[in-house]
Amino acid sequence: MKTICFYFTLHQPLQLKRYRFFEIGNDHYYYDDYVNEASIRRLTDVCYLPANEALLEMIRNSNGKFKVAFSISGITLEQLEQYAPEVIDSFKALANTGSVEFLAETYAHSLSSIYDEDEFQLQVKKHAQKIEMLFGKKPTTFKNTELIYSDEIGDLVAKSGYKLMLTEGAKHILGWRSPNYLYGHPYNSKLKLMTRNFKLSDDVSFRFSNWSWDQYPLTADKYIRWISEMDTKEEFVSIGMSYAALGDINSAENGIFDFMKALPYHALVNKISFATPSEIAEKSKSTEVITSPYPVSWADEEKDLSAFTGNDLQNEALQKLYSVGERVRLCNDKSLQYDWQNLQSSDHFYYMCTKHFTSGASAHFSPYESPYEAFMNYMNVLSDFLQRVEEQYPSSIDNEELNSLLKTINNQELKINKLENKLNTLKAKETVPIKPTKTPATPREKK
Template identity: 50%
Template sequence: MRAICFNFQVHQPFRFRRYRFFDIGNDHYYYDDFSNETTLRKVADHCYLPANNLLLELIKKHKGKFKVSFSITGTALDQFELYAPEVLDSFQDLAETGQVEFLSETYSHSLVSLKCKELFAAQVKKHDDLIERYFGQRPKVFRNTEMVYSDEIGSMVAEMGFKAMLTEGPKHILGWKSPNYLYCNAINPRLKVLMRNFRLSDDLSFRFSNQAWNEYPLTPTKFINWMNANPKDETINLFMDYETLGERQRESTGIFKFLEEFPAAVFKQSDLKFATPSEIAEQFQPISMVSVPYPISWADEERDLTAWLGNEMQQEAFNKLYDLHSRMNRVTDEELNKDWNYLQVSDHFYYMSTKFFSDGAIHNHVNPYESPYEAFINYMNVLSDFELRLNNFVPESKADKDIAALTKLLEEKEEKLRKYQLEIKNLQTKKTTSTKRTKTATKPARKD
């Protein structure tokens, strides 16, 4: 058996409004509601709704032979509820077919796996509770934010009970090996690792409509011939952003027509079948372990973390954010916890990247800021206000606790003094009035 595994990443961040220095301590609402709603509605109309309708048609048409999987972040699900409930309904229609698998993620599409094991596990649980609530599935396979993976992260994922994990298949990790096989984690071999075929995935995601590409136009037959090039390949993992369909590659490029014709062409021209990540993990055996001592991702040529943590601004913001996590464990306030989750979204750090700024700002269409420095200042202003609110719930240190207690004591004493002063003033007023009345009453009558 040889299999094609489709996985689509669905994510939308909650973008911050322009939050000025003078807003700190005065205005605790951070979000650009207009931008968030407008962006989601646009992507829903171009991608989510037409793509979901097409996938549903293909699943029904091919009667159990066509399968896909999704990784949907918690922030995306929150925005569906707020701005486009019909999108959520369309994903639920797909879930009901039994041919669609929903994978685990971090709720906030965060980089928390690099910082704190306990917080990482808590975010994954929060996400999976949402998936089970909406789609009736408890995820068995994990896909980390931006496909960030290392041996250590994979081991943590295995300890959470997942049987498989998705990641990138970069050349500097695989060397002469192919991503078209199943591997296992180097620390905990029980975790199976599916590696992305970046060349074929990027042919669809980035090169499909590029008329300067020497393989343009890309047809299902041509694509299948590439997949048939090595008949020993077992799994061809096509992992991409869902926005490839209709947003990055607009309908006018023919991307929907390509997808519509693709399953029938696969069945006719190859021995490949479609499978979900869980089915890959169950039906194939790892050919070897894969060693990834340092974190990788699916971003850029380097396939590393520099898009999010490559400069001092990003690192300062990232470290200052997670310096707060031990105190956040003691916070039960719903609004503060919501803001805490949305502050962790990896997009905020991506906006601060200087990798793209100097050469024309590649990916600038997803960045709401004019420069990475503006993104940094805006984020740190929001974080400063958030920290002030946190200090009201959980003071930062013993000294802060003592100061908070003394401040409260002083405020109480000042209130008492104010009351006493008011009482004294009232008593003095009464005494003066009483004295005047007494003098008037005892004043001798005038003799004529």
């Protein structure tokens, strides 16, 4: 019996406002609230709410047999809480059906897995807490930003206690192998890997509305037939895509919701079941080990990091940003930490990608007119941010020194607190026996 494992990713970065260089040092608010609210509201109307409703209906109509997983970045959850709390409620309703799994990822949808190990672990932890707080269950499956994966990252994830990690079924790590099996990590046997079947995923997300595709129109019947015709040994197929595929990339008028709603029936008739990633990890064993010394991702044709770290602009921005990671973590200025988190979203670097000039692909995902404009704006914001970090802790003190200084300050504080407590208790001991005798005495005396 074959199993389909659906998962959807939701991520909306906090878009930066137009920030000119003469604002550096004067203006410390970086976000375009209007644009952010508008895009969340738009996606709520065309995608989040109708799609959630459709999935809820599918789960109910199939008696909970339809299953699905979500990966929602922390930044997106924060924005939803602020601008569209009804979406959070509808995700809670989905969570209550028991057929939905929420995946762990980096809180800021960041590239920290490549640039800053400590930051990565902090963000994963923070995200897991947020998911648990909202949906009542701690995530057990990890999905990295843009499905970025390498052996090193896998090891890191396993050490954080995750047993399953999702990644891209990229040809350069799978080679001749099929994506429809569970794989193992080369040196950390605790971790299983589930690779995305990008062909079947893109059929829905990118080709569904494409009239010039030779398989157009895609029907649930046909789609399920493709899956049932797969090799009998292949037990599952992992289909992951951006949630925007339901309602935004493919509009409701093109019939994407009808397609989705028809899936459970055709699947069950063909004896195909649904499962969440963690259920598959429990049931199946990993067949083989795959190695990926260099990071892969699900971005573009290349399936590597070139869309995020492929040119000089991106490298300079990333290096400048992550050079202060340790310092920002040392401080406890809330607004600084908030900005630090938001500036890490991978989208900011994706907008700086220049390779799209030639390929022409995905250029329209950027709110900027050119990668250079994206870089300019980001660097102005980052310059202001770096100045603020510098003001907190001047760069003349190196990290270790700073750390030890902070430690002494913290320790002193602890010591002071301790001593104060001691003093208080001692004082109390001294005063307690006297007080009860004295206090009741006074009113009596007055009487």
